[in-house]
Amino acid sequence: MERPETVGQLTETLRQGRYLADRGLSTALFVALSLHRPILLEGEVGVGKTEVAKVLADVLGRKLIRLQCYEGIDTNQALYEWDYARQMLHIRALSEQQVTDDAAVDKLFGPKFLLERPLLEAVRAGDQAVLLIDEVDRADDEFEAFLLELLSDFQITIPEIGTIRAETPPLAILTSNRTRELHDALKRRCLYHWIGYPSAEREVEIVLVRQPGVSEVLTRKVVAAVNRLRELDLAKPPGVAETIDWVQTLDFLGATDLDQANAEDTLGAVVKERDDLDLVRDNLAEITSGG
């Protein structure tokens, strides 16, 4: 579909894609879409940073191009790579046929032997794509520096071929879990939005939108329990993703209400650290008391 024209429209479109965005997130995304600026999303784990990119691509009818960052990621994995094996074979063939003209050799470094990696693919796709650069904080600073050029101009220079430029840039969404501070230069090029935990009321709505058909009583109880868990000072507080998982697990087991027994059995869906488990087990009665 076409670009939405108001913030409200975007919120509605996202809702149709089963993503509930609050006013802040919608506005930020709307501005990013209108101004063709990359947007950096930060927030607690499991609040839907990656998800929003997927849904956005889906509802806008764009292609989602995802680059998962990791330590040591370099241009060969992010940008483009030459297909060396084919080049080798081609060279052999050329030399056997005694072909020596320039054109044949030029072809060696032509588009035919170029392997597209996500960033190049996104630049080529232009505004037909949503580019998700996921967990950019996991990559090292060298890679961050390299992203600067791409994010400001959306152009890529391949020495052998020339400069490839996006007519209209793709919507670039970067996510970070803040395992380290990103460089200011990178932040400068992006819009910024912090996604916090939703209110309990909203979280119920989110679960019901994501998992239609689950009991609302169950959902309310689970959301209340998760909110207690977040107050409990855990090493790894559960995100919205965990809430959804937990509801789904309980629903799968046929539960329509949350009680101490079935909570205990399914705790693994929401608490994922041993020390936390001990703490939660001790307070389980209070956590599952509902309300």
Next chain:
Amino acid sequence: MAEPPGAAYRAPIVSTLVGFSRELRTAGLNVGSGDILAFCSAMGSLDPSDLGDLYWAGRTTLVTRRESIPVYDEVFRRYFLGGADPVREMLTLKAQATAEAQAVLEVPATDPPAAGREDEQATLGLMASDAEALRHKSFTACTPEELAALRRIMARIRLTPPKRRTRRTRKAPSGRSPDLRRTVRESLRMHGEPAELYWRRRRVRLRPLILILDVSGSMADYSRNLLQFAYSAKRAADRVEVFCFGTRLTRVTKALDRRRPDDALELAAQTVFDWEGGTRIGASLDAFVREWGRRGLCRGGIVVICSDGLDRGDPEVLARAMERLARLSHRVVWMNPHKGDNQNFRPSTLGMMVAAPHVDVILSGHDLSSLEEFATLLPKLS
């Protein structure tokens, strides 16, 4: 980039927006002209009379880090609402953020350490033999002049954290994986005959060094020296993070980033808010693990804790925090000044006893020679 609709450039609204951005700048936010431009263009496609649009467009274009959000809220409230309160109801997210903003304002300015003044130091000048004697003199027993001299020597200690292999590769004469790019290029010269294989090898990088310094009352005689040591370390090694704690944890890495040591130490001293107060090691380390450790700050790194282990908190909390810290980091070093030169040191404080099982090395750090000992030990902690 985008073609900003003309409406946004009608003068009154633009000057209001620019005025607001300037106000933010005054409040300490790093707002560039490019950001202001983005803000104005964003408003071009939104409704400037809608407070919500105004708030969120500004927040997404002018704020670049979470810590700035409370400041932004404050300025927004003052500028657009004349200090009135209704925003709070309109912007549901705010309750917690405002509380943080007020907490920040309470930070009292503690007196900066006056000892390290450049001109006083310059007149001192030490003989080599004095330096040797000073080396084994406990920091507590030193006069201010001697301490100043020690600091200058300390600044010259080189710290090299151990190395680890990264996932990045570099070209090398031999190695594990072939460098196909280079091989193909070179073979082109030889008419397509792959004459020689070229190789790549994993690059090595220094591990991060994380210093967590106790600045509470019982450590008062050591802590300023440790801060100086941290500053030297920061200058010497590649990736160093420094934290201080007494009753609560403060990150001083940014403050130590200054070129001039006096500025850096002064700024760091101002940042730390509980100099020479009580100690809550357990709670502070727990805060470190939660706030920073979990996010990966100390992953694969060397964590150095400088403290005497006199904890007023719950030992259970300390034990848990230490256990988690040990799992998150590569090596944990504990410097306890009370260890002194005693080789058969047994941890006597409760805090030390609880922490000891999770610590790889216990050093003293009470005098210069022990800090040098640490410097020599550091590269071997791989």
